[in-house]
Amino acid sequence: MTDPHNPLLGASTMPHGLPDYRAIRPEHYLPAFQVAFEEQRSEIQAIATDDAAPTFANTIEAWERSGRLLAHVAHTFFTVSSADATPEIQRIDEELAPLMSAHSDGILLDGRLYDRVRRVHDDLAHSDLTPEQRYLVERRFVQMTHAGAALDDEAKARLTEMNSRLSVLTTTFEKNLLADTNELAVVFDDVADLDGLGEGEVSAAARAAADRGMPGRFVVTLTLFTGHPLLASLRRRASRERVLEASRLRGSRPGQHDNRPVLLEIVRLRAERAALLGFASHAAYVTSDQTAGDPRVVADLLRRLATPAARNAQREKSELVRIAAQEAPLPEGIGAADWAFYTEKVRAATFDIDTAALRPWFEAERVLHDGVFYAATRLYGITFRERADLPAYHPQARVFEVSDADGSHLGLYILDLYTRDSKRGGAWMNSIVSQSHLRGTTPIVVNNLNVPQPAPGTPTLLTLDEVTTLFHEFGHALHGLFATVTYPSFAGTNVFRDFVEFPSQVNEMWIFRPEILANYARHIETGEPLPASIVERLEASSAFNQGFATSEYLAAAWLDLAWHSLSVDEARSVADVAAFEAAALRDIGLDDPAVPTRYSSTYFAHVFSGGYSAGYYSYIWSEVLDADTVEWFDENGGLERANGDRFRERLLGVGGSKDPLEAYRDFRGRDARIEPLLARRGLGV
Incomplete structure (x- = not known):
């Protein structure tokens, strides 16, 4: 019996x-999950034991109708x-x-x-289904096969055991990382x-220190990635080194937050699971159901880009050494803590740009309303109205109602801008409710986002990087708002992992468009x-420091x-995480100590606690499509409503209801070319 309260x-x-977060208390979640699990189990049981011959309606669509309560409870909780x-x-x-893992395995x-x-x-060839329905049948069959539905009972039992353990380990990894990030501030x-x-x-x-009970002191909280934004501005080398050292220590200290044994067990279990499912490795397993198809294809792309990127980084380092020598000798040379700081000096000397000095032009409210929202209105006709009467899950999170060009309701957009100790690092988009006609x-x-909140x-x-992040994440939000599908499985950003970053990267193009900027x-x-001369210099410096950034x-x-x-x-x-990392980076020629990896393994949340395992290549993979799309917009007049409508209708609007590369060809008229990406990143030589 369910609890009416x-x-x-x-x-x-x-x-x-919108969930009424004011009324929801932590003790409500687990009982609600238990009811939701049981409800969907009953729904799936009815489908699986139906005496009628299987059809799209009584099997595939019935599966799509199931689990509505679970989707509601899960999206509500995981947002928090x-x-x-x-x-x-x-x-x-x-x-x-482990309960979620067991429930998912019980179905798949x-x-x-x-x-x-x-x-x-098997009967698809003789069916009269719509294209979306046919694609749903294909995806459900592949999904279940890929999950292990064809295995025998003994193998399924072992698979379920591994999936359960992996769910615990990835949660532990994230918990350890959050705790260590807070401790190492x-x-x-x-x-x-x-x-x-x-x-x-x-x-x-100062506010971060006061919030931690240390008035009169100053706390620099850590970002998810290795290179902290403040490294570009801190003049004292000792301060820069303290921040970088803390960043790189996360998850790698002996003790209760040590992520090394956690990630090693994750790697071993993922490899064992892949073998059980008939694949040579976890990467082979993952990429087999992505647009890449094979990890060797990914490896070839990464190696193709790594050599020129490392070469460009060495050129950049030479210039940093020259600039640094003009100020004070660095006996040990340019280190990782120095790169961003002296890069800004080179940028200032070469392009007469001080990116830190640009912050007064990037006030957050103006960037949001007159930049991010304005670009979306110009391109797609949608409008935004803040709804202070609608409470979100945290007082810092703000709710906006989004209306379509005809004035009809499109959806709600929630922005949670500031960092806090209870928020995981990085920036992301998620859905609380997904669109579905069904x-x-x-x-x-x-x-x-994780922007430090001033007093x-x-x-x-905002920094220029934070402006870019806001435009980027809003690109994901547009994907979630615009996808118009019948079936929940195809809603929003439910696309292949190595395609999901494409819409968000495309949205970054509007940052420096004159009419938006x-x-x-x-x-x-x-x-x-912002003076036109600075804009021109920013554009001229677009490939600047790309050797480092790409590397x-x-x-x-x-x-x-x-x-x-x-x-x-x-x-x-x-057995040794650091040794494995070092060997891997030597293998691809990206082992320069001054250019550390964006994430070391012990705080690589994307792949050890997120959904990007064997998929972090997705950003550069999607950027091939992104750069090619920017070229299309340039060829067709840029920020024009007709262009936005085409992009929305043929790419964003289809969600996951169509093969993504087929959707791209429908939009572009051909496959993407890699040359625009190489030119953007200065890798064409």
Whole structure:
């Protein structure tokens, strides 16, 4: 019997299906999950035991109709567990992980259900289904086969055991990382140690210290990636080294937050699972159901890019050494803690640009309303209205109603901008509700960033990187808002992992478009637009430091591929995480100590606690499509409504209901070319 007082078990009383987070308490989640699990188990049991011959309606569509309550409860909870993971929420997450894994396996490995799906799939040639329905049948059959539904009972039992253990390990990895990131935040006693930072950055450090009970001191919280943004501004080398050292230590210290044994067990279990499923490695298993198809194709691309990227990074280092020598000798040469700092000096000397000095032109509210939203309105006709009457899951999260060009309701957009100790690192988009004609739902999408929050009354001034991140994540949000499908499995960003970054990367193109930039990049005090001369120099410097940027990314992508290309025996033989990393980076020629990998293994959340295992290559893979798409927009007039409508209709709007490369060819008229990417990153020589 369900609890009538549990707000998760009844229909939401909030507009558009927004969960009433004011009424939901932590103790409501696990009971709601248990009810939702049982409800879907009963629904799947009815499908699997149906005496009628399997059809699309009674098998595939019935499966799509199932699990509605579970989707609601899960999306509601996991939004909170990533963005406001209090100790109580973390305990629930740990208890829930194996339950979710077991529930998923119970469906995907059900032999009776698999037999019905296979029979519908076998009859496709004689069916009169719509293209979306045909594709759904194909995807369900591949999904179940890929999950192991064709295995015998003994193998399925072992597979379920491994999946359960992996769910616990990935949750543990994320919990360890969050705790160690908070513990390793760098505390400065003297404001002089923060020399070089702007008023807002110092204010944010003071606020972070005060929030931790250390008034009068200054705390620099750590970002997810290795290179902290403040390394570009901190003048004291000792301060830079402290921040970088803390960043690189995460998850690698002996003790309760040590992620090394956790990730080694993850790697071994993933390799064993892949072998059980008939694949040589986890990478082979993952890429077999992505657009890449084979890890060797990925490895070839990464190697093709690594050599020129490393060469360009060495050229950049030579220039950094020259600039540094003009100020003070660096007996040990340019180190990883120095690269960003002296890069800004080279940028200033070469292009007369100080990126830190640009922050007064990037006030957060203007960037959001007059940049991100304005570009979307110009391109797609959609509009935004903040709904202060609609509470989100945290007081810092803001809700906006999104209307389509005809004034009809499109969805809700939630922005959660600021960092806090309970929020995991990085930036991401997720859905609380996905659009589906079958379920009659409209989308609710969330963007999370980790911008330091200054003291009350002090404006939030973004770095150029943070502006880029906001535009990027909003590209994911647009994908979630625009996808218009019948079936929940195809909703929003439910596309192949190595395609999902494409729409978000495309949205970055509008940052420096003159008609957009002039609208949002205005000085916080004078209101003057960013001078045209600076814009020209920014554009001229677009390929600047790309040797470093490409190398640090490729190093991380290669680490991911290296870990997940191991066979079972190879995975069992690895005992030293640091030694494995070093060997992998030597193998691809990206082992320069001054250019560290964007993520080291012990804090590589994308692949050890997120959904990017054997898939971190997706960013560069998608960027081939992105650069080619930017070229198309340039060829067709840029920021014009007709262009936006075409991109929305043929790519964003189809969600996962069509093969992504087929959708791309429909939009572009041909396959993507790699040359625009090579030119963008300065890798054409």
